Amino acid sequence: MPMLDAFLQAEVVPCWWWPRGALDATVGWGRSRHAWRARRVAADCDRPFLALEDGFLRSFHPGRQHPPLSLVLDDVGIHYDSTRPSALERLLASEEDLLGGGAAEDAARARALIREHGLSKYNHAPPMARVQAALGRPLLRPNDRRRVLVVDQTRGDLSIALGGASEHTFTELLVAALADNPHATVYVKTHPQVLAGRREGHYARLRDGERLVVLRQAIEPLSLLRxxxxxxxxxxxxxxxxxxxxxxxxxxxxxxxxxxxxxxxRLRCPRRTRARSVDELFVAAYLRYARYLNPETHAPGTVFDAIDWLARQRRMAGFRPERRSD
Known part of the structure; x- marks a missing residue:
């Protein structure tokens, strides 16, 4: 991964070159099977293991051709593994005032910019108005009394099993969404990796029905969510x-x-007993837990560096912010 040393603010060497007495820590990719060597070296050297994962504002496109602007580094666990604590969970469970010291103002500004520019983890999908113009028809049914979105994920995603769920959970979710909202049209959003043909989803065999619509187009999430x-x-x-x-x-x-x-x-985590607002969750995850790279200087950056760069890339791709009524 390019510029990993800038993210970590440390010298990075491959595992097979490690000098036994000179390591401060080892780094591996989350809870994936590829991290076993780094975990073993950490145990052998009695050093911490740090779990690495993509941040929440990663890049324009997915894939190795588009290095991340944001990463998370966790010395406790990893945020998508609910079976054990993580540094993010401990921060949220603490007594710390997450909105103090100017954090509330930074969160409000960052949230407003993310909504204005329609930013997400990946940012190559066009806004819904652009998708509809290309299709020559509305994407959503015009006479819906209510709309509910069901979000698909790729099969084998570690966050599913480590989040206390299984493949059967996706069936339960769809049944519940239809039953809980008897007067709504349920829209199923296909995962971008499934649309790209790289992975398999859980709703591949679904077909449109009287109350069910499968969205098989790449769409900017925020333009759909509103x-x-x-x-x-x-x-x-x-x-x-x-x-x-x-x-x-x-x-x-x-x-x-x-x-x-x-x-x-629908599930409960006994370690999570504190109430946190959406702003507090945002500060903890996007401002405190995630690390950013300034893409122009290749030095450690801020969430605003990532927002500015991704917004610029979307403008260069011809994606203009939609007028938002929310």
């Missing part, structure tokens, strides 16, 4: 983006943002 009345997820980060759009979210798994009183939860 047309929804409620959102159902298992453990997708899009659920938190729905909270940023002020939409009610029902979680059938235990993602990092569940269990704090901001979501309707």
């Amino acid at each position: 047309h929804m009345d409620a959102v159902y997820v298992v453990s997708s980060t899009l659920g938190f983006e729905a909270l940023l759009a002020d939409r009610p979210v029902c979680c059938f798994g235990m993602p990092w943002y569940a269990g704090w009183g901001a979501t309707q939860d």
Whole structure:
């Protein structure tokens, strides 16, 4: 990964070159099977293991050709693993005033910019108006009394099993979304990796019906979310983006943002007993837990560096911010 040393603010060497007495820590990719060597070296040397994962504002496109602007580094666990604590969970569970010292103002500014420019983890998808213009028709049914979004994920996503869910949970979620909202049209959002043909989703065999529509187009999430009345997820980060759009979210798994009183939860995490607002969740995850790179100087940066760069890339791609009524 390019510029990893800038993210870590440390010299980075491959595992097979490690000098036994000179390591401060080892780094591996989250809870993936690829991190076993780094975990073993950390144990052998009695050094900390640091879990690395993509941040919440990663890049324009997914993939290795687009290095991340944001990473998280966790010396306790990793945020998508609800089976054990993480540094993010401990921060949220602490007595710390997360909105003090100017953090509330920074959060308000960052949230407003994210909504204005329609930013997400990946940012290559066009806004909904652009998708509709290309299709030559409305994407959503015009006579809906109510709209509910169900969010698919890729099969094998670690956040599913480590979030207390399974493949069967996606069936339960869809059944519940239809039953809980008898007068609504339920829209199922296909995962971007499934649209790209790289992964398999859980709703591949679904077909449109009287109350069911499968969205198989790449769409900027925030431009879609502002047309929804409620959102159902298992453990997708899009659920938190729905909270940023002020939409009610029902979680059938235990993602990092569940269990704090901001979501309707079907599961319970006994470690999460404190109530946190969406702003507090945002500060903890986007401003404190995530690290950023200034893409122009390649030095450690801020969330505003990432926002500015991604917004600029979207403008260069011809994606103009939509007028937002929310």
